[in-house]
Amino acid sequence: MSEDYKRKYVFAADYGTSDFKYGPISLGETPQVMQNRGYFPDKNSVIAQLMSSTSKEVVVGEEVPLYLESKEDLAQRLIYPMKNGIIEKNDERSWKVVKEITKLALNEFKPADPNFQGFYLVASLSSIAPRYMYENLFDIFKEIDGEEKLIKMATIISQPLAVAIAHKVPTCVVVESGHGNTQICPISRYPIKNAIVALNRGGGDANALMAEILKDLGYSDLASEEAVVRMIKEKIGLIPRDLDQAIKFSKENPELVRVNFKLPGTRLVVDFGKDSWVRFLLGEYVFDPNNEIFMSYFSRGMPRPKDVKAGDIYFYGMIDFGEAILQAVERCPIELQPHLYKQILLSGGNFEWNVPQELFGVAVDSKIKLKSLLNKHGIENVNITTSESPKFSVWRGSIIYGYAVPESYSWNWERMEGWLGLR
């Protein structure tokens, strides 16, 4: 197949926990985005009968809100397939959602070109996705191609590899921190699979802490609203350079740290008042939950991030980000280690924190925090960069992968790389 064909018909699909980013190479710089979720309507309901000309079992994309019924139904019928980047092997409903989302995305860009023989589809999954997820996804691609001839060849790559590709760094450590977990993946032209370290901690845990803080402040009603809690966390949360010093600073300069949050569209103002020092807890908790101050929250019932095993991967709950990077790098050959420390790439929404000008130095960004954590462990000479467009870098890397990897490079289950012909 000619390069011209690939120039038009390489298609990337990034299966994120909350969003699905997709589109062909011809889209340019940014992909299309839809929520990675599907709704299973009650076929007996009036709405379903009114809406569905072709009685769909699962609805995906922008139509989903139109089918939503009572709140009680949501938990049962609205399915977000990816739980921390993983779908259970026998979770049929989630796999159905994945199939529908993929089909919808491919159809959206199906060309009228008579020479079109199908897309070169590059799917990207979390680096901790077990092998059965690859197998199931390939089966789905085969089914879709069997039905509509949309996929000529397919491949699946890990999200950290795609991030490294998008950022033009062949040797690096990618730290991808999302809502549910954090993956630390050393890369040296290939992902070094045996060195991947996963943490059972992500932005969702900082949300849980935010909810506890709101409860303590007397805003129990708000604490149960997940979206509101997240909004407040994103607005007020800070990363301290050193937590104890930041609290001391807050005590001495209460007016500098003080923060209010007005809930958009309501009269409600959350006033943190003299308790505004709690802003620093949010960032600290993400990077290092071992400070004694968090023990009081655990003792009052806030769940402590636990060590868990999913598939072949062990997720650590409580180790700090510095130690996690250390563990990952130390599983790589010694000669490679200094090169890996020189290029640490932070990706994912969990690294985007505000640093107000008046608090600069007390509050820091993710790069400085991580550097200081690594310094504590005795690691100097580190170079940390953050992803320029964390939301789209996986899609971009996947597009490059699809374009550059030759068609003759067949899928290899040992390397988990290459193209799988579907016909």
Place this chain on the structure above:
Amino acid sequence: MELGEDGGMARVEVKEETIYKKIRNSLISNNFKEQRDRSYGYSVFSDGKIRVVVKVVSLADLLDDFGTKENILNFIFEIFSLLVDESYDGIILVCPNSLGEWIGSKIDLIQGYNKKLYIIAYDRNHEVNVEVEAALSLFKDRIKEWRTKKELKKQEVGTKIKESTEVVPKVYEQKKNDELKATITELNLRIRNLEEKYNYIVSKLEQISYGVPKIVPAAQEFSKVEKEEEVEAVPKTKQDEKSSSSLPSFFENNPWVEILSSRGKEK
């Protein structure tokens, strides 16, 4: 919010303050406005329909102020005068367990007022807060009761003024009317919901039909033209629109392009 000794901050909040904040926030989020702040000894909140008093008695009050008989009498008189004051529809009293139990047992004996007082009693031990949480979650129900009572009261007054001779009590009829109104409101909401969905369908249909008038005349026009140029009419799709020959900027100077293109060739 409290911080352990290690954190270097003193204990900054006492339990009753937290309870008061929770009540205040809950009232405000239920459309109540604070009419009078606590400098008067108690706060007053109103949502335009009912007025609610929130009185907080702290452990310190109990130990200091209630040390004398006179103070105890003053407190009882204050509670009693709030109870009999018809401009207030409900009293929320936050106080330590011991005082709460005593007042609760006494107030139960006074018919007509026992429902007007809602006591949230807390324990001296801060860890024991289950009952407080339960009381906080239930006080919204009590507010609903106060609202209903107020409405019924208004209706009774209205009935007396009109001196209606109807056999069916007006209050009962009004209640029925209220139920009907609630049902109508709910139906309205459902209709609005359906309308929105209907509009969405119509807009989608319009989007589809928007292309039709353009296609039909174009097709007619096309048939008139002699077949000088054989053009294949292929509908334009999103992919066709987006097709472009140049690669996106993230390909520029990217060492991975070379690395990846040699995949399969390396040993």
